[in-house]
Amino acid sequence: MKGLCLSIFFLIFIMGLSSKACAENLLVSDSVFAARYPNFQNYQSLSLQGLQNYFYALISKSVVIQGPSHSIVLLYQNDKGETLLTINAKIERIRTENTLTERVLYVLPDSTIFDYSLKQSVAESAKLQIEESNDVDLLTMNFTNTKYDYELLVMPFQTRFIKSHEGNFEKALINFGFMDISIAIETKFLDNEASREYIYFYAGMPNPQTSIKVTVLDDESPMHNLNYIHTSSGSVMSPSLFFKGLQDGAQIFSDFSMISLVLIKGKGFPAIKGIN
Amino acid sequence: MKTLIVLFIISFGLKAETIPLPASVSGVDEIVSEFRTLLVTKITDLGKNYISTLGNNTIIFTSSAAVNCNGSINQIGERLGSLLYDTKQSAGELSERVVYTGCDSSISLIEDVVTRGRDLLPLPFSDIIKGKRTLELKDNETYRYYKFSNVEGDEIFSVVMEKKETSKQVNYFYLGQKFLSVNFDYQPDSTRAVFTYYGYSGKYVRKHSTWTTRNEFTTFSNTIIAKKNQFVIYLGDAGNAISLSTFMNTFNSTIIDRPAATLGYIFDYHTYYFPKTESTKTGNQSQRFIDELRVAQNRLLTNTEINLVKNLLKDFINAAELGQIIDNRPKAN
Secondary structure (H helix, E strand, O other), rough: OOHHHHHHHHHHHHHHHOOOOOOOOOOOOHHHHHHHHHOOOOOHHHHHHHHHHHHHHHHHHEEEEOOOOEEEEEEOOOOOOEEEEEEEEEEEEEEEEOOOEEEEEEEEOOOOOOEEEEEEEOOOOHHHOOOOHHHHHHHOOOOOOOEEEEEEEEHHHHHEEEEEOOOEEEEEEEHHHHOOOOEEEEEEEEEEEEEEEEEEEEEOOOOOOEEEEEEEEEOOOOOOOOEEEEOOOEEEEOOOHHHHHHHHHHHHHHHHHHHHHHHHHHOOOOOOOOOO | OOOHHHHHOOOOOOOHOOOOOOOOOOOHHHHHHHHHHHHHHHHHHHHHHOEEEEEOEEEEOOOOEEEEEOOOOOOOOOOOEEEEEEEEOOOOOOEEEEEEEEEHHHHEEEEEEEEEEEEOOOOOOOHHHHHHOOOOOOEEEEEEEEEOOOOOOEEEEEEEEOOOOOOEEEEEEEOOOEEEEEEEEEEEEEEHHHEEEEEEEEEEOOOOEEEEEEEHHHHHHHHEEOOOOOOOOOOOOOOOOHHHHEEEEEEEEEEEOOOOHHHHHHHHHHHHHOOOOOOOOOOOEEEEEEEEHHHHHHHHOOOHHHHHHHHHHHHHHHHHHOOOOOOOOOOOO
């Protein structure tokens, strides 16, 4: 349990580094994080990689029959072209003035439902029409093209991925509900300073909320030297510990990716050779 | 005149809105790269291992030390290999020829390309040296004949491509026998591609080596229909729906594992006309790198999109050669 808690703790670090820059004109931009921590890029993708691969293979190995109103029938076949399983899928879209919610439902033969939804939103003032996601991207959980603020909810796993921004402030949240783990990543960009703070909450921890922060300061000299300050719950920590934390924490995302493949099999989806 | 303009606009519109086939489906460049890559790699490695002298559309490789090539010793400064590029141009037609010559001035392979269209330009010689060639027809091109032959003029491989307003036909030949044709039909809201597989047999004889192929079967077809905003439909020979996986398995087992693989062996033989070369192996560890490798591994394990794995490996090799991927692994024993 201790190990898990530690991993969760460091998880937080990692998550934040996936965020994008919001302030283009500032001396300190998102690139300071990317340059320093190139190995940690997109933790949502890392977490969903297993499911993405799974659904991509599922569709590749199925005859796909497209019905009316975004209903889809997947005839999952073996290498001989024999249908082993019929899975129904449906994509529902609900649009309001500033939001677009796209929900995917997989219905298995025993009526078990596996569903998830992507809700994208824009500020009222933006007056943008949010583009619909491609059906294949939705069915394969490929959300890399998502441009706006969003909330991705994988109901059966009680998992949420949220990303929002307001001015020079960006917030990302990953909540693995079934593991009681939440990680928030808050990124701020000021004129000569950028910071990224990782806040985690785990129900079983004695101190349920801990934060780790990296702050990057431009010294405003002609050379624009950057100073990196690493802190843990307000106390300065050495960069080596910070990096170790990042490394250890990355494991959680891969773990979730692997656990999700076991869970999906438990829901009644077929096991696919080479994936789960 | 007005009718002409309208026709032009319609045809332009069709081209502009062509619905692409899925990336996992191999096109002419992917199929040809299955075996041509061996030759390209050899030429690139010659440039890294030996002294290159550039002339008028010619590159000659020599060595500052004596080199054993195919059993005979080549002295310092003696020609170990060369590449000669020649072009001829007439109204609406461009003919290109690349002659690959190995040690003892033995011609290894001859590559011919005939292209028809408008505003045709020969490739820069710098691209020829790097093996850069795109066979897919561009907007200004309507026809291409691409051939590899040996010094006696025996055709080893060829492909003929012809494009009309809303269609394109691509025929592939191994030792002069057609083994695959792909017919494309382009409509504003859909693209239909019919892959027809042909049986063939043949014998290719060279010094010390012979390739005998009997791959006879009844001609059959598989079809892809890509429609705008819809799932791609794959059809078997009887018009029955099949999965992408089944389509790819058929393509791979009939083309990639058969004629393309045999051509690979033949091209490998023809690279032995040149002296030995060494290539640099590199690798690196980064999250993106690992992620991409994992995706590639899954593609291999599920036997889908093999060509995307090949493209990825090609990208890695290019990146490694540019020094973007560094190998820090301990040396292998």
